[in-house]
Amino acid sequence: MIRLSKSVVSQAEIAAVAAILERGFLGMGGEVQRFEDELSSYLGGRHVVCVNTGTSALHLALQAIGVGVGHEVLVPTLTYVASFQAIAATGAIPVACDVREIDGLLDLNDAESRVTKKTRAIMPVHYASFVGDLDAVYAFAKKFGLRVIEDAAHAFGCTHGVQRIGNFGDVVCFSFDGIKNITSGEGGAVVSADPEVIARVQDARLLGVARDSEKRYRGERSWDFDVSAKGWRYHMSDIMAAIGRVQLRRFESEFKPRRRELFALYCQGLKDVAGLVLLKSDAESVVPHIFPVRILDGRRDAIRQGLEDVGIQTGIHYKPNHLLDYFGGGKSSLPVAEKLYEELLTLPIHPGVSEEECNFVVEKIIKLLKEK
Numbered sequence: 001m002i003r004l005s006k007s008v009v010s011q012a013e014i015a016a017v018a019a020i021l022e023r024g025f026l027g028m029g030g031e032v033q034r035f036e037d038e039l040s041s042y043l044g045g046r047h048v049v050c051v052n053t054g055t056s057a058l059h060l061a062l063q064a065i066g067v068g069v070g071h072e073v074l075v076p077t078l079t080y081v082a083s084f085q086a087i088a089a090t091g092a093i094p095v096a097c098d099v100r101e102i103d104g105l106l107d108l109n110d111a112e113s114r115v116t117k118k119t120r121a122i123m124p125v126h127y128a129s130f131v132g133d134l135d136a137v138y139a140f141a142k143k144f145g146l147r148v149i150e151d152a153a154h155a156f157g158c159t160h161g162v163q164r165i166g167n168f169g170d171v172v173c174f175s176f177d178g179i180k181n182i183t184s185g186e187g188g189a190v191v192s193a194d195p196e197v198i199a200r201v202q203d204a205r206l207l208g209v210a211r212d213s214e215k216r217y218r219g220e221r222s223w224d225f226d227v228s229a230k231g232w233r234y235h236m237s238d239i240m241a242a243i244g245r246v247q248l249r250r251f252e253s254e255f256k257p258r259r260r261e262l263f264a265l266y267c268q269g270l271k272d273v274a275g276l277v278l279l280k281s282d283a284e285s286v287v288p289h290i291f292p293v294r295i296l297d298g299r300r301d302a303i304r305q306g307l308e309d310v311g312i313q314t315g316i317h318y319k320p321n322h323l324l325d326y327f328g329g330g331k332s333s334l335p336v337a338e339k340l341y342e343e344l345l346t347l348p349i350h351p352g353v354s355e356e357e358c359n360f361v362v363e364k365i366i367k368l369l370k371e372k
Ligand SMILES: *Cc1c(COP(=O)(O)O)cnc(C)c1O
Pocket: 053, 054, 055, 056, 079, 080, 082, 083, 125, 151, 153, 154, 175, 176, 177, 186, 187, 188
């Protein structure tokens, strides 16, 4: 069986977790601070706040920029439901926007038609690790006076021009869940140059207890404290940070080149195949978290079954959120996303896929597409 995605951990992560367990303090302490510092230097010096999931990172980032009841946030419908639930968690309304057929990214023309007086922020999603024209997103935000929360769950280690994602922009959120580009078991991070956003996220991840983070880093607790904003139990534990630190050390030398090799093999093998269209991407800047392709002529489900029959697991990223009951149940139509939803098929990509396995997937797809 060739798995679609997989956590890739070694003895090094196991040893790091064992060291935390042996020390006997499992909560949030110095290990989280060290992970944050290392992430910060990897991302070029911006402040980093680690939390328990990528969804929490998005939720706290939105809360920190003041998004709440009565507000609207523009978000592409082709994303994991995490983006939508994070917006809904603040009391604001996620406004589903259509995407571009060529790359599955937010369609700014469609987004523009949905701007209202209540719009406070825009949440671009770096779908399949491609950021597209992020400068245009920032120009759009400037034009309409919006904050930008980047859902960079797919884009850890990716670049835009010469800069890493998270090294510029407004507020950037990463996910370190089990199958993302790096993992801390579960986990996420908020990255920003805005000290107010960072201070609010730091407090809000620990129930709003003012400046509790600094005390925990020193192994102390807060007894006489104040709370001045809504808070949650969203902090990261030292166990998670221990896994994340090892993964970060392995990323540039192991995970990134491996994912890029597989990406290149797929692109090369599938570039001129009738009935299949690759999404626009960029080999130089992506570290692909997923590898979705489009299967045309209504054949996606048959191809998916054919691959499963030979032990190749595939996925569908994603069911558009505006079709979900809680987010409109398809009352409005976003035609491009709906069309892509019928065509998208995600092929296995993770550091555990070998070159032979990747070639096998390519061969099987080509063979299945030729059979009519
Ligand atoms: C994984 C993911 C998230 C949320 O991350 P979790 O850590 O799983 O909460 C958000 N958005 C997208 C697009 C994702 O793929």
